[in-house]
Amino acid sequence: MARIITDACVSCGACAPECPTNAISEGDGKFEIDAAECIDCGACESVCPTGAIEQA
Incomplete structure (x- = not known):
């Protein structure tokens, strides 16, 4: 299952x-995750300063 980036994203680009x-x-206004490419490793979630990344 891929991860998603919620509206809490501030477009910092850390992920x-x-x-x-x-x-x-x-x-458009925030970063996005391509579900077809995501391997659900969680590397992005651990560096997000606003907690905007979660499992879909």
């Missing part, structure tokens, strides 16, 4: 470089 599959990209 994107942590993703081993490059599934995170900047979207």
